[in-house]
Amino acid sequence: MTVSIMLSKLGEGMVVTLMLFAVTLLFSLPLGLLVSFGRMAKNVVIRTIFKAYISIMRGTPLMLQLMVIYFGPYYIFGITNSPSWKNSAVAIGFVLNYAAYFAEIYRGGIESMPKGQYEAAQILGYSKAQTFMRIILPQVIKIILPSITNETITLVKDTSLAFTIGIMEMFTISKALAASQTTMLPYVFAGIFYYVFNLIVAFLLELLEKKLNYYR
Amino acid sequence: MSLLEINHMKKGFGEVEVLKDISMKVEEGEVFGIIGPSGSGKSTLLRCATGLETPDSGEIHYNGTFGLVFQNFNLFPHFSVLKNIVDAPLRVQKRNKEEVYKEARELLKKMGLADKENAYPFQLSGGQQQRVSIARALAMKPDILFFDEPTSALDPELTGEILKVIKDLAAEHMTMVIVTHEMNFAKNVSNHIIFMDGGVIALQGTPEEVFGSDNERMKEFLGKFAEN
Numbered sequence: 001m002t003v004s005i006m007l008s009k010l011g012e013g014m015v016v017t018l019m020l021f022a023v024t025l026l027f028s029l030p031l032g033l034l035v036s037f038g039r040m041a042k043n044v045v046i047r048t049i050f051k052a053y054i055s056i057m058r059g060t061p062l063m064l065q066l067m068v069i070y071f072g073p074y075y076i077f078g079i080t081n082s083p084s085w086k087n088s089a090v091a092i093g094f095v096l097n098y099a100a101y102f103a104e105i106y107r108g109g110i111e112s113m114p115k116g117q118y119e120a121a122q123i124l125g126y127s128k129a130q131t132f133m134r135i136i137l138p139q140v141i142k143i144i145l146p147s148i149t150n151e152t153i154t155l156v157k158d159t160s161l162a163f164t165i166g167i168m169e170m171f172t173i174s175k176a177l178a179a180s181q182t183t184m185l186p187y188v189f190a191g192i193f194y195y196v197f198n199l200i201v202a203f204l205l206e207l208l209e210k211k212l213n214y215y216r
Numbered sequence: 217m218s219l220l221e222i223n224h225m226k227k228g229f230g231e232v233e234v235l236k237d238i239s240m241k242v243e244e245g246e247v248f249g250i251i252g253p254s255g256s257g258k259s260t261l262l263r264c265a266t267g268l269e270t271p272d273s274g275e276i277h278y279n280g281t282f283g284l285v286f287q288n289f290n291l292f293p294h295f296s297v298l299k300n301i302v303d304a305p306l307r308v309q310k311r312n313k314e315e316v317y318k319e320a321r322e323l324l325k326k327m328g329l330a331d332k333e334n335a336y337p338f339q340l341s342g343g344q345q346q347r348v349s350i351a352r353a354l355a356m357k358p359d360i361l362f363f364d365e366p367t368s369a370l371d372p373e374l375t376g377e378i379l380k381v382i383k384d385l386a387a388e389h390m391t392m393v394i395v396t397h398e399m400n401f402a403k404n405v406s407n408h409i410i411f412m413d414g415g416v417i418a419l420q421g422t423p424e425e426v427f428g429s430d431n432e433r434m435k436e437f438l439g440k441f442a443e444n
Contacts, residue, residue, distance in 0.1 A: 124304035215293050
């Protein structure tokens with residue numbers, strides 16, 4: 001097998017990896033915010049439920065969570081998995097897992113906001129929604145951005161866990177190629193791919209960080 | 217016409233009774249000074265009157281709207297000076313954009329900050345930040361403006377500029393309720409003063425009446441300032 005064929009096969013996996021990355025971020029960032037609200041709820045039942053959810057998501061391996069979500073419907077309910085279920089299962093697993101991490105990051109940011117910001121907004125007559133969207137959230141985003149960058153970089157590498165349930169992403173294909181062609185080359189390519197991907201992610205998020213540095 | 221009337225207001229935090237039985241009236245155009253030792257309930261009174269705390273009992277009647285200037289300014293750090301001032305009139309009061317910007321620039325000029333409209337709060341001195349926060353409160357066109365120790369977070373050399381702004385507002389007959397530790401200022405600018413002690417209004421009247429009183433607690437309180 002020529003290197004170019006190898007690269008084109010890895011390219012297909014690259015697309016899957018990028019999609020998994022994008023879908024996870026797109027859904028887990030807003031979902032994480034909602035989860036953080038649940039985690040900070042005044043109602044003790046709601047708060048405990050979300051606390052337990054976060055605890056389980058952070059306390060067990062993502063690999064295991066992916067398997068539970070993928071095989072769960074069959075073993076628990078006897079439902080036969082359709083072929084497309086694999087893609088949904090991996091997306092659901094990643095989104096639920098990352099939302100839990102993001103929720104705790106949001107919570108830290110929101111709780112660090114001085115009370116005076118809420119009071120000033122209240123006196124000026126802002127509604128609760130306006131206060132959060134206009135006054136609190138923009139400041140929270142600035143504070144939590146370095147932590148979000150960290151998680152996002154981890155996510156790039158974590159996408160390789162999708163190989164657990166046989167998603168044909170970058171790492172799965174590298175492993176298959178390495179085995180069938182008895183060469184380390186696919187792993188080298190994969191390593192370069194993840195590294196460059198993360199360089200770009202870090203560069204873009206640092207750019208955003210700098211952009212938000214217009215105030216203190 | 218009284219713009220604000222408070223009747224028999226009480227407020228406690230846990231076991232501690234901070235406000236015991238407060239009744240007061242603020243008349244239109246009046247500068248209402250609130251003085252008293254730390255822990256006497258001055259700030260709690262202001263926070264209850266402005267809805268930041270909920271009183272345990274009693275009544276609060278407003279004839280109009282109010283604004284509040286905080287001790288720590290509480291400007292929005294991610295908004296420019298101008299945006300700090302125009303945002304609430306635009307987003308909350310939904311007023312005409314052109315008019316709001318025009319008035320905001322006039323207010324900044326009045327505060328001596330015409331050249332700072334694009335600055336961010338962190339780029340300003342404490343005194344400048346406090347003037348922006350006064351402009352922000354005035355932009356809402358309140359009928360009463362409350363001040364919660366507006367100079368307490370400032371370096372001594374910066375308090376003068378804030379006191380001057382408040383004096384100018386008093387000259388324009390802005391109705392104001394001012395909690396302050398600046399005794400000379402309270403004496404000069406107020407029409408009516410209440411002296412709070414232990415959660416009650418221990419003494420009230422014109423500045424002459426209050427500062428000339430024989431009340432033991434008042435004399436003791438003023439004595440502490442004389443020592444400093």
